[in-house]
Amino acid sequence: MSDLPGAPASYWIESTPAPAWPAARGDATVDVAVIGAGIVGLTAADLLKKAGLSVAVVEARRVAEGVSGHTTAKVTAGHGVIYSEIARTFGEDGARTYAASNLAALEYMAVLVDTEAVDCEWVRKDNYIYADSPDSVDTVRQEAEACAAAGMDAEFVTEVPLPFETFGAVRQRNQAQFHPRRYFLHLADAVDGDGSSVWENSRVTKVHDGTPCRVETEHGVITARDVVIATHMPMADRGLFFAKVHPFREHVVTAKVARAMVPDGMFISAGQPTRSVRGTPYGDDALLVISGEKHKVGEESDTEQRYRLLQQWASERFAVEAFEHHWSAQDNYSVDGVPYIGRLSRTAQHLYTATGFNAWGMTGGTLAGMLLSDAILGRDNPWASLYDSNRVKPVAGAKDFIKENVKDAVHFVGDRLAKEGEDSADALAPGEAAVVQADGGPVAAYRDDDGAVHAVSAVCTHMGCLVSWNNGERSWDCPCHGSRFAVDGQVLNGPAVQPLERKDLPD
Numbered sequence: 487m488s489d490l491p492g493a494p495a496s497y498w499i500e501s502t503p504a505p506a507w508p509a510a511r512g513d514a515t516v517d518v519a520v521i522g523a524g525i526v527g528l529t530a531a532d533l534l535k536k537a538g539l540s541v542a543v544v545e546a547r548r549v550a551e552g553v554s555g556h557t558t559a560k561v562t563a564g565h566g567v568i569y570s571e572i573a574r575t576f577g578e579d580g581a582r583t584y585a586a587s588n589l590a591a592l593e594y595m596a597v598l599v600d601t602e603a604v605d606c607e608w609v610r611k612d613n614y615i616y617a618d619s620p621d622s623v624d625t626v627r628q629e630a631e632a633c634a635a636a637g638m639d640a641e642f643v644t645e646v647p648l649p650f651e652t653f654g655a656v657r658q659r660n661q662a663q664f665h666p667r668r669y670f671l672h673l674a675d676a677v678d679g680d681g682s683s684v685w686e687n688s689r690v691t692k693v694h695d696g697t698p699c700r701v702e703t704e705h706g707v708i709t710a711r712d713v714v715i716a717t718h719m720p721m722a723d724r725g726l727f728f729a730k731v732h733p734f735r736e737h738v739v740t741a742k743v744a745r746a747m748v749p750d751g752m753f754i755s756a757g758q759p760t761r762s763v764r765g766t767p768y769g770d771d772a773l774l775v776i777s778g779e780k781h782k783v784g785e786e787s788d789t790e791q792r793y794r795l796l797q798q799w800a801s802e803r804f805a806v807e808a809f810e811h812h813w814s815a816q817d818n819y820s821v822d823g824v825p826y827i828g829r830l831s832r833t834a835q836h837l838y839t840a841t842g843f844n845a846w847g848m849t850g851g852t853l854a855g856m857l858l859s860d861a862i863l864g865r866d867n868p869w870a871s872l873y874d875s876n877r878v879k880p881v882a883g884a885k886d887f888i889k890e891n892v893k894d895a896v897h898f899v900g901d902r903l904a905k906e907g908e909d910s911a912d913a914l915a916p917g918e919a920a921v922v923q924a925d926g927g928p929v930a931a932y933r934d935d936d937g938a939v940h941a942v943s944a945v946c947t948h949m950g951c952l953v954s955w956n957n958g959e960r961s962w963d964c965p966c967h968g969s970r971f972a973v974d975g976q977v978l979n980g981p982a983v984q985p986l987e988r989k990d991l992p993d
Contacts, residue, residue: 488917490790491797492809494959497740497766497773498667499555500811505671507549507678510688510705516540516681518862519701519710521690524554525666525847526840527716528673529855530862531682537863541682542708543674544701546689546717546977550670553718553979556815557847558738558762558777560752561595562661563588564613564640565846567625567756569632571823578635580872584824585636587869588846591853592662599669602676606668607767612751616646616655622756623653629756630656647749648763650803655753663752663764666848690721691983695830695837712862715830715839716854719818719968719981727826727875728949728981731818731842733783733968736760737792737958740773740811741800748772761799773810776800780845783816783979784965789958814959816968816979817845827854828861828875838862839875911939911991919955919962919973928952929989930962932973942975942986953986962986 493500518534520527523545531541545552563585573581599608617626626642633640639659646652678684685703692702693713701708720727748765755761762777776799779792786792793812800806820826820842830837838861840854853869860867910922911931919932921944928944930953942962944952951966961978962971970979975986 488790490793490812490958492739492812494813495811496556496813497775497811498557498559498665499551501665502667502671504548507674507684507686510544510685510703510708512706513709514542514683514706515709516542516683517710518542518712518714519544519699519708520714520716521693521701521721522552522716522718523549523670523674523684523686524552524716524718525670525851526854526858527714528670528677529852530714530716530858531677532673533855533859534862535677535680535682537859541677542710543677543684544688544690544703544708545684545686548686549674549684550667553816554670554847554851555667556738556813557666558764558775558815559666559848560613560661560663560762560764561592561848562613562658562752562846563592563638563849564615564633564656564658564661565844566615566754566760567629568823568844569636569638570628573632573636575822576824576872581632581636583869583872585633585638587853587872588849589638591849591856594856595669595848595852596662599664602672604669604672606672607665608662609664610660610662611764613658613661614646614655614751614753615658615756616648616753617653618755618757618761620653626654626656626756633658646753647751648753649747649749661752663766665766689977689983693721693837695834697836699836712836712838714858714862715837717980718816718841719979720830720839720841721980721983727839727841728967730821731826732821733979734780734817734819735783735786735789735814735963736777736817736845737779737789737796737814738775738777738812739793739796739800739809740775741797741804741806742768742771742808742810743774743804743806745770745772747805748774768810771807774800774804777815780817782965783968783970784954784956784963787955787957789814789956793958812958815845816970817847818842818968819844825850825854825873826875826877827857827873828870830875832876911941914939919957921952921954924991925989929991930955930986931991932960934973939991940973941989941991942971942973943989945986946982947984947986948980948982
């Protein structure tokens with residue numbers, strides 16, 4: 487059993503009630519089916535319902551308990567060191583469009599919180615991208631210039647309100663932070679009713695484009711004119727997003743501190759390894775939400791050590807009273823630095839999707855909901871072309887595209903060779919796991935703290951790569967395209983939609 491301090495849970499989920507929506511029952515017909523109850527799906531559904539359409543939101547597990555429930559919840563158009571890169575790739579007009587669209591998403595959220603009285607701890611904060619070493623100063627200065635040229639209220643500053651040495655920062659004024667799950671639950675409540683529905687624990691297994699579309703779930707078929715696939719990594723991936731979007735895990739810890747010790751702002755380092763910090767109320771005290779230690783999904787088995795590194799970093803810089811939580815988030819990175827938002831493929835008539843938010847899903851996901859609802863409603867949107875989900879940029883991101891897909895091919899072949907001859911599950915101690923050869927093929931075996939062995943196929947149900955063990959989250963992770971599975975084989979993250987087959991190991 488792990489001795490890592492803090493609860494292995496997202497604070498946002500732990501600190502909110504768990505309202506239950508029913509599972510889908512039988513067949514249904516609506517104007518729009520939305521697959522996924524995170525920020526993209528709920529924002530799109532809310533906008534479409536407000537426009538007079540009937541909507542069904544279908545969630546495989548629980549509302550706002552997936553990727554959106556594990557965010558650090560910064561609402562900002564300041565996405566790290568990004569504007570200088572976007573200007574090089576998409577031109578200065580592209581950078582201005584990126585800034586304007588993300589700022590508009592931020593303001594959309596602010597207006598909704600205000601007009602609908604959403605109790606979600608919404609507060610305006612300046613966002614800082616700080617140089618944590620002298621080597622980062624030139625990068626930060628250039629980013630400040632690129633941000634200002636793109637139309638953001640941004641400048642280079644030498645004073646940064648952090649309790650440790652920095653070397654200047656980009657300050658982006660009037661951004662925001664909030665309690666994300668309270669916001670998401672408000673959206674879900676707003677969508678449910680008056681001819682629209684929210685359904686939990688209803689995994690979608692197939693989607694058919696057509697007139698109308700058909701969405702097959704475990705409990706029946708939904709017929710709809712249009713479908714939004716808001717599953718982070720698109721299932722029914724006819725646009726081949728798994729080849730141009732690459733999944734990473736990033737780890738989060740919360741540290742309890744006195745409220746007076748919380749720095750005034752939101753902060754992220756320009757150098758590596760990334761360190762992101764923001765505060766949030768916690769009773770009479772406060773929590774620092776600290777994230778970093780990014781790595782490709784399935785390529786790090788000792789994720790528990792990643793949490794420890796974050797805790798060590800926090801302890802050295804803040805007066806930490808206790809570590810209260812630790813969790814991880816899954817982020818999809820596009821090869822050219824801009825999300826993909828639009829039709830599922832060039833030939834799709836009524837299927838829409840959004841992915842590749844590069845770890846900035848709060849503004850990006852809101853923007854996606856805005857763009858997708860406009861597309862379904864037939865409204866022109868001045869930002870749509872930048873985010874075109876089927877764009878082809880042969881130079882931008884080509885290096886990363888080739889590198890990551892070569893790595894996936896190596897995993898597909900090489901992991902099979904490496905796993906040959908592994909010890910049997912008999913050698914596993916409680917809390918340990920391994921891929922072993924049994925039942926005619928590779929088996930993912932885990933021995934729980936009570937000594938029972940849980941065995942499932944080690945072959946990912948998406949495209950057949952072998953999964954790897956993640957000790958910090960006790961999950962089986964696919965290093966090729968980011969699918970993740972619980973120890974009983976159930977899907978935790980797509981693009982896989984089918985669980986790993988259970989296996990019986992010989993006594």
